[in-house]
Amino acid sequence: MKIGILGYGNLGRGVEAAVKQNPDCELTAVFTRRDPSTVKILTAGVPVYNVSEVEKHKDEVDVLIICGGSATDLPKQTPEYAKYFNVIDSFDTHAKIPEHFANVDTVAKDFKHTALISCGWDPGLFSLNRLYANCILPNGKDYTFWGKGVSQGHSDAIRRIEGVKDGKQYTIPVQAALDAVRSGSNPDLTTRQKHTRECFVVAEEGADKARIEKEIKEMPNYFADYDTTVHFISEEELKKNHSGIPHGGFVIRSGKTGWDNEFNNVIEYSLKLDSNPAFTSSVLVAYARAVYRMNKEGQTGCKTVFDVAPAYLSPLSGEEIRAHLL
Amino acid sequence: MKIGILGYGNLGRGVEAAVKQNPDCELTAVFTRRDPSTVKILTAGVPVYNVSEVEKHKDEVDVLIICGGSATDLPKQTPEYAKYFNVIDSFDTHAKIPEHFANVDTVAKDFKHTALISCGWDPGLFSLNRLYANCILPNGKDYTFWGKGVSQGHSDAIRRIEGVKDGKQYTIPVQAALDAVRSGSNPDLTTRQKHTRECFVVAEEGADKARIEKEIKEMPNYFADYDTTVHFISEEELKKNHSGIPHGGFVIRSGKTGWDNEFNNVIEYSLKLDSNPAFTSSVLVAYARAVYRMNKEGQTGCKTVFDVAPAYLSPLSGEEIRAHLL
Numbered sequence: 001m002k003i004g005i006l007g008y009g010n011l012g013r014g015v016e017a018a019v020k021q022n023p024d025c026e027l028t029a030v031f032t033r034r035d036p037s038t039v040k041i042l043t044a045g046v047p048v049y050n051v052s053e054v055e056k057h058k059d060e061v062d063v064l065i066i067c068g069g070s071a072t073d074l075p076k077q078t079p080e081y082a083k084y085f086n087v088i089d090s091f092d093t094h095a096k097i098p099e100h101f102a103n104v105d106t107v108a109k110d111f112k113h114t115a116l117i118s119c120g121w122d123p124g125l126f127s128l129n130r131l132y133a134n135c136i137l138p139n140g141k142d143y144t145f146w147g148k149g150v151s152q153g154h155s156d157a158i159r160r161i162e163g164v165k166d167g168k169q170y171t172i173p174v175q176a177a178l179d180a181v182r183s184g185s186n187p188d189l190t191t192r193q194k195h196t197r198e199c200f201v202v203a204e205e206g207a208d209k210a211r212i213e214k215e216i217k218e219m220p221n222y223f224a225d226y227d228t229t230v231h232f233i234s235e236e237e238l239k240k241n242h243s244g245i246p247h248g249g250f251v252i253r254s255g256k257t258g259w260d261n262e263f264n265n266v267i268e269y270s271l272k273l274d275s276n277p278a279f280t281s282s283v284l285v286a287y288a289r290a291v292y293r294m295n296k297e298g299q300t301g302c303k304t305v306f307d308v309a310p311a312y313l314s315p316l317s318g319e320e321i322r323a324h325l326l
Numbered sequence: 327m328k329i330g331i332l333g334y335g336n337l338g339r340g341v342e343a344a345v346k347q348n349p350d351c352e353l354t355a356v357f358t359r360r361d362p363s364t365v366k367i368l369t370a371g372v373p374v375y376n377v378s379e380v381e382k383h384k385d386e387v388d389v390l391i392i393c394g395g396s397a398t399d400l401p402k403q404t405p406e407y408a409k410y411f412n413v414i415d416s417f418d419t420h421a422k423i424p425e426h427f428a429n430v431d432t433v434a435k436d437f438k439h440t441a442l443i444s445c446g447w448d449p450g451l452f453s454l455n456r457l458y459a460n461c462i463l464p465n466g467k468d469y470t471f472w473g474k475g476v477s478q479g480h481s482d483a484i485r486r487i488e489g490v491k492d493g494k495q496y497t498i499p500v501q502a503a504l505d506a507v508r509s510g511s512n513p514d515l516t517t518r519q520k521h522t523r524e525c526f527v528v529a530e531e532g533a534d535k536a537r538i539e540k541e542i543k544e545m546p547n548y549f550a551d552y553d554t555t556v557h558f559i560s561e562e563e564l565k566k567n568h569s570g571i572p573h574g575g576f577v578i579r580s581g582k583t584g585w586d587n588e589f590n591n592v593i594e595y596s597l598k599l600d601s602n603p604a605f606t607s608s609v610l611v612a613y614a615r616a617v618y619r620m621n622k623e624g625q626t627g628c629k630t631v632f633d634v635a636p637a638y639l640s641p642l643s644g645e646e647i648r649a650h651l652l
Contacts, residue, residue, distance in 0.1 A: 017585040021464050042585055097652055098645065118652055125458070127652045128636055129595075132451070134651065135612040135639035136605075138347050182598075257608050259343040259368055263600035269455075272508075274589035279462075282583050286461040306640075306647055310454055311632040313461035319424065321632055325460065326423055326444055326453045 001292050002028040003285070004061035006051065006081065008039055010245070011067035011090065014281025016043055022285055024315045028060050058084040063288040065089075067281075075100060082107040082115045082302075086295045088288050090120040090280055097123070097304075105302035114295035115302045119287045120280040121271055122146070126251045128305050129269040133253035137265055140255020141186045145173035145194060149247025149276065157222045158199055161215050163207030166235060168242040170198045173250065184254045184264040197228040200242050202235045247276035286313045327618050328354040329611070330387035332377065332407065334365055336571070337393035337416065340607025342369055348611055350641045354386050384410040389614040391415075391607075400443075401426060408433040408441045408628075412621045414614050416446040416606055423449070423630075431628035440621035441628045445613045446606040447597055448472070452577045454631050455595040459579035463591060466581020467512045471499035471520060475573025475602065483548045484525055487541050489533030492561060494568040496524045499576065510580045510590040523554040526568050528561045573602035612639045 003019050005012045008030055019025045020043070027046050032039045036048040049057060064085035068074050074091045081087050082104055091100050097118055108115040118124065122144070130142055151171045158167035177194050180187045199216055203209055213230045216223055248271040257263045273279040287305070290312035294303070314321055329345050331338045334356050345351045346369070353372050358365045362374040375383060390411035394400050400417045407413050408430055417426050423444055434441040444450065448470070456468055477497045484493035503520050506513045525542055529535055539556045542549055559567075574597040583589045599605040613631070616638035620629070640647055 013585070014583070017583065020585070021583075094652070098649055101648060123652045125462075125593075128458075130651045131636050131640060131647060132454075135615075135641075136451075136608050184598075257340070257343065257347075257604040258601060259339070259346070263604045265600065265605050266596075266598040267451075268594075268596045268598075270592075270594045272510075272592040272594075274591060275584060278583040278589045279591050282462050289461075304648060304652055306637040306644070306652070307635050309633050309635045310457050310461075314457060314632075315461075318632070321457060322427060322630055323424055325456045326420065326449045326630055326632070 001025050001289060002060060002062045003288060004029045004031065004057070004064040004085065005067060006031045006054070006064055006077065007067035007073070008032050008041065008048075009067060010277035011281055011284075012065075013042075014275070014278040015065050015067060015284060016041060017278060018282040018285040019043075021282070022289075022315065024289070025285060029057050031057075031064075054081065055084055061085055062292050063088060065281075065284050065288055075103070078115065078117060079103045079107045082113050083111050084113075086114045086291050088116045088119055088284055088291055090124070090284060091118045092120065092123055094123065101302050101304070109301040112300050114291045114300050116287055116291050116304065116308070117302060118304055120283050121273075122249065124280075124283055124305055125271070126249065126269070129251040129267075130253070131306060133251070133255075133267045133269075137253055137255030137257070137267065139257075139261060140253050140265075143181045143189070143194075143252045143254075144249065145178060145252075146249040147171040147173050147195065147247070149249070149273070150242075150245050151197075152245075154197065154199075154222055157219060158201060158216060161212055163204050163212050164201055165204050166202040166238055168200045168238065170200075172196045172198060178250065178252075181252050181254060182266055182268065184266050186254055191225045192227060195226060197223055197226045199228065199230045200233050200238055201230060202238050203232055244274065245276045246274050247279075248272040289313060289315065327351050327615060328386060328388045329614060330355045330357065330383070330390040330411065331393060332357045332380070332390055332403065333393035333399070334358050334367065334374075335393060336603035337607055337610075338391075339368070340601070340604040341391050341393060341610055342367060343604060344608040344611040345369075347608070348615075348641065350615070351611060355383050357383075357390075380407065381410055387411055388618050389414060391610050391614055393607075401429070404441065404443060405429045405433045408439050409437050410439075412440045412617050414442045414445055414610055414617055416450070416610060417444045418446065418449055420449065427628050427630070435627040438626050440617045440626050442613055442617050442630065442634070443628060444630055446609050447599075448575065450606075450609055450631055451597070452575065452595070455577045455593075456579070457632060459577070459581075459593045459595075463579055463581030463583070463593065465583075465587060466579050466591075469507045469515070469520075469578045469580075470575065471504060471578075472575040473497040473499050473521065473573065475575070475599070476568075476571050478571075480523065480525075480548055483545060484527060484542060487538055489530050489538050490527055491530050492528040492564055494526045494564065496526075498522045498524060504576065504578075507578050507580060508592055508594065510592050512580055517551045518553060521552060523549055523552045525554065525556045526559050526564055527556060528564050529558055570600065571602045572600050573605075574598040615639060615641065
């Protein structure tokens with residue numbers, strides 16, 4: 001299976017590494033908006049092209065993994081490149097998924113390609129677990145916790161404050177809330193009860209730290225509804241201890257079974273990831289295999305993880321997965 | 327969707343309760359090997375027939391959920407009833423799945439029915455999680471822990487010992503082993519390091535308890551490879567404290583991502599179930615919905631959970647699940 005990467009940032013580099021782990025996959029091209037001569041990739045012998053040349057290379061790629069951002073890149077890129085390729089993206093603006101789906105579906109169907117949107121872990125694996133658990137325990141309640149991990153959006157919000165040179169924000173699930181959910185008591189939890197936020201901030205020299213801390217803690221939507229801790233540290237400390245992009249989280253559904261709802265059940269799914277983009281990329285590559293196969297079977301149009309039978313993800317045959325994994 | 331139940335034991339009763347929780351499902355018939363007049367079911371107005379009459383009622387049932395045992399019932403029943411119905415079973419003899427699959431597949435294809443075998447939580451949801459995690463983290467290691475829960479097989483083994491009136495066995499995962507796996511250290515664990523076994527035994531009056539304990543602890547395959555604790559208790563105590571059938575467990579895959587395998591990742595799925603058969607039944611009913619739909623689309627033959635796109639399990643439309651669960 002020939003994989004193309006569009007966009008060589010953290011996610012694109014993750015896809016490159018994931019392709020290396022899958023012997024049935026081969027990286028055949030990287031497309032970038034930058035000058036290709038300035039982009040050095042790790043895989044020997046693979047060409048880097050400018051994105052303007054993408055159409056010329058459409059027969060060299062079975063699945064194009066689009067590694068753009070959800071805010072402005074993917075809404076344009078995924079429908080555009082679905083003209084030339086089977087495509088897959090990690091579009092994660094939950095509220096705009098129906099619109100993005102419709103746009104991609106039209107093009108993919110017209111051009112007889114298969115597209116998969118919103119793939120990764122949330123949306124993606126977490127969505128799958130919400131769906132499975134909801135179908136199995138219709139009488140129950142869902143909980144999603146994120147972290148401990150770095151939120152890029154919240155880190156960006158800190159860095160926009162005057163006097164802040166750099167900063168990193170961790171989202172942390174509250175242990176007491178997790179314990180209450182796991183007990184099966186189906187608690188009602190406020191935003192504040194579920195997560196705390198911890199910020200590591202490098203202030204500009206002479207900046208008013210008290211004002212920065214106040215601005216962070218009172219920032220609407222981002223921090224005001226949470227218990228937030230702010231630590232001022234040096235630039236060296238930030239680099240040394242907070243340069244990673246770990247993440248993870250928990251999807252829990254607790255629900256009742258039995259004629260009189262007398263039995264309690266807790267289904268829990270969790271991820272603990274040293275690198276958010278490297279893991280997301282690994283999910284994208286597994287689903288690229290599914291996209292490739294579904295297209296070969298004539299299943300065209302836009303799909304999500306909900307539409308993909310799990311067997312399509314595996315390099316093994318049906319006989320092998322039944323014998324070894326069932 | 328009209329559901330039929332074949333076999334009205336713990337699992338059949340669980341299916342009956344699960345059908346009640348799903349408004350798009352209706353129980354239309356229960357089939358039993360017993361004299362139907364002796365079988366009282368909970369759902370008002372639903373007939374109980376002897377299994378010999380099953381063919382007469384084939385048009386009254388969209389999916390027949392076969393609630394027999396894996397040792398002798400299902401290998402005969404599932405291929406037999408796939409002649410008349412779309413069928414689903416919870417066949418759990420892992421080593422014989424390929425053979426059972428082939429037998430059921432032939433009949434289901436001949437009669438244009440859809441069959442799903444080995445559905446439940448292990449095999450079933452645990453298998454799904456092994457598959458997803460293996461595809462996403464090809465460079466990693468799988469761990470499955472069972473419990474804390476009642477093992478019927480081990481409880482039966484205890485009850486076969488001379489001088490034992492009744493008994494119940496709990497399989498318990500070792501916390502230190504779970505912790506080691508969750509740390510991402512990919513430990514090699516022996517059978518003894520992963521689980522302990524705890525037995526609650528009611529001895530016949532005058533029985534030699536020391537001998538019973540020794541026989542349990544030294545029983546090959548069942549107990550000899552484990553650290554086993556034996557408690558002798560009264561019949562009343564057993565009834566009062568050990569009459570439930572709780573179970574659960576953990577599927578964990580720990581693996582590396584990144585160009586130099588520099589990032590660690592842990593994917594964990596766990597279940598905590600007050601009643602093993604009631605939960606298994608809930609899984610069966612969700613998958614019965616998938617079987618019904620796949621049959622309407624012409625997807626006949628034998629399937630496993632690996633072949634079922636998750637969307638088929640949900641009573642909601644594609645639009646709804648994309649908007650609310652993705």
